[in-house]
Amino acid sequence: MSNFARVLASIAAFLIASALAAAAPAETTVDEQQKAAIRAALFGDFARLDETLRLATAFAQTHPTDVEALCLLADAQTWSGRIREAGAALERARGIAPNDARIYFSLWWLCEHSPNREFGFLRGVDHRGALDALVRCTELDPKYADAWFNRAVCHALQWAPELEAARDAYRKYLALGAPPDATVESLIHWKP
Numbered sequence: 001m002s003n004f005a006r007v008l009a010s011i012a013a014f015l016i017a018s019a020l021a022a023a024a025p026a027e028t029t030v031d032e033q034q035k036a037a038i039r040a041a042l043f044g045d046f047a048r049l050d051e052t053l054r055l056a057t058a059f060a061q062t063h064p065t066d067v068e069a070l071c072l073l074a075d076a077q078t079w080s081g082r083i084r085e086a087g088a089a090l091e092r093a094r095g096i097a098p099n100d101a102r103i104y105f106s107l108w109w110l111c112e113h114s115p116n117r118e119f120g121f122l123r124g125v126d127h128r129g130a131l132d133a134l135v136r137c138t139e140l141d142p143k144y145a146d147a148w149f150n151r152a153v154c155h156a157l158q159w160a161p162e163l164e165a166a167r168d169a170y171r172k173y174l175a176l177g178a179p180p181d182a183t184v185e186s187l188i189h190w191k192p
């Protein structure tokens with residue numbers, strides 16, 4: 001993974017953690033604490049991928065119909081290079097809730113990191129598949145700030161950059177109250 005991709009992943013993790021902390025009730029369930037621990041491990045400590053994968057696998061096994069648990073498992077498998085398993089986890093999640101935006105957000109990550117891009121319900125996807133997953137995610141949940149952020153990045157990083165589409169996605173990201181990001185603003189030549 002390039003340094004730029006790691007920076008983007010760290011930014012996304014920070015945004016996710018900030019949103020979760022702001023929205024979390026004073027008392028959380030054990031399940032919510034376990035999900036938060038898996039999220040933190042996924043985006044915080046790349047040296048602990050084996051442990052994170054073990055935690056995510058165990059959690060998904062005890063919660064086989066929990067879409068978020070399956071998405072977290074797919075994210076852990078993607079980070080660990082287990083692309084086919086990640087695709088299978090997302091297929092299971094899609095079978096449970098085909099219109100859940102979280103599935104398509106995880107699918108974006110999988111598409112971006114799949115070396116052969118042959119898995120499940122999007123067999124043969126190319127780089128554009130990652131952007132298509134984010135488009136579907138924002139169609140299903142227009143308030144999914146992280147998806148808008150990553151749409152802006154994906155549009156900007158196309159072989160032929162789509163800067164107007166990138167700026168539009170970034171504008172929607174900011175409209176949701178998300179913090180500005182200097183790296184993305186530079187990438188899309190942002191002028192507020």
